[in-house]
Amino acid sequence: MKKFAIIITVLVASLSIFAGIFGYGQGGEVNVYTSRHYDTDQQLYDEFTKLTGIKVNVIKAGEDELIERMKNEGEDTNADLFITADVGRLHRAKMLGLLQPIVSETLTKNIPDNLRDRDNYWYALTVRARVLAYAPERVDISKIKTYGDLINPEWKGKILIRSSSNIYNQSLVASFIALYGEDWALNWAKGIVANIAREPQGNDRAQVIAVAAGEGDIAVINTYYMGKMLNSSDEQQVNAAKKVKLYFPEKTHINVSGAGISKYAKNKENAIKLLEFLTSKEAQRLYAEANYEYPANPEVEPSEFLKSFGDFKPQEIDLTLLGEYNSKAVEIMDKAGWK
Ligand SMILES: [Fe+2]
Structure with a gap:
């Protein structure tokens, strides 16, 4: 009986360590402003919710439209995570003061130096x-x-x-x-x-x-x-x-699509977790393949279809x-x- 109790205690403890890592059970939500519009992205958001209990609300619009919207909404913006294409635009969002720098061991591990903002305002998701x-x-x-x-x-x-x-x-x-x-x-x-x-x-x-x-x-x-x-x-x-x-x-x-955390994110921790998840090995291949792109995480191979275009x-x-x-x-x- 005592042995059984110990096993249960160990199991519960390891579950809560797992929950601690992935934030499971904390719930809450995260609001994503994205110019991506692929079914695969939604699948990944669903997967993220399953892992963490965090609900993902998605607002889709054109790249420049989203920047304009965040600018107009200012401090009142609902945006937590901003996802768009091209460094030119990510940089514009940074310079307009729409993003905040994020330092995370996981992001640093997943995304190489040259594929993220020098000051950590944005990280590549695809190449x-x-x-x-x-x-x-x-x-x-x-x-x-x-x-x-x-x-x-x-x-x-x-x-x-x-x-x-x-x-x-x-x-x-x-x-x-x-x-x-x-x-x-x-x-x-x-x-x-x-x-x-x-x-x-x-x-x-x-x-x-x-x-x-x-x-x-x-x-x-x-x-x-x-x-x-x-x-x-x-x-x-x-x-x-x-x-x-x-x-x-x-x-x-090369150029990238990428993401940054909104300067006025109300769900900052959740947004970081989602960004970490999207750059993870598990998510990267699916994420890149939705738009026939190369994964930004170098540990993930491009699809066979992309490889057929040639090496570079x-x-x-x-x-x-x-x-x-x-x-x-x-x-x-x-x-x-x-x-
Ligand atoms: Fe394009």
């Missing part, structure tokens, strides 16, 4: 690369090794890329400022303007469709759009995607710089006449 989608029958890809090669006069009238108002291109140019300096970046932007097949228009998918239609030969796009197009219910998108091949230039430009070596830069050089990048693109 995407900005690469080339080209027409294999018209482009001898062995002539291209780097992004710099795109401004070779040989490609005059062949390059398809969206407008300079797009944050992905701003971050791309910001990465060149960080790696090669302002003069290099300006020269590159001018060279792109000289080589474009048409005035910038449409999103990344539109550039792929234009390559497939023969309007140009080489498009600059984010990797996940290839996944989205190949798996689209729209036949035009599938056919266009099948006509192009992806090429990862040397020192491939990313630019070695602290991604915080993409945010810090954003306005410089916009200025440079303007100067180059990039519409």
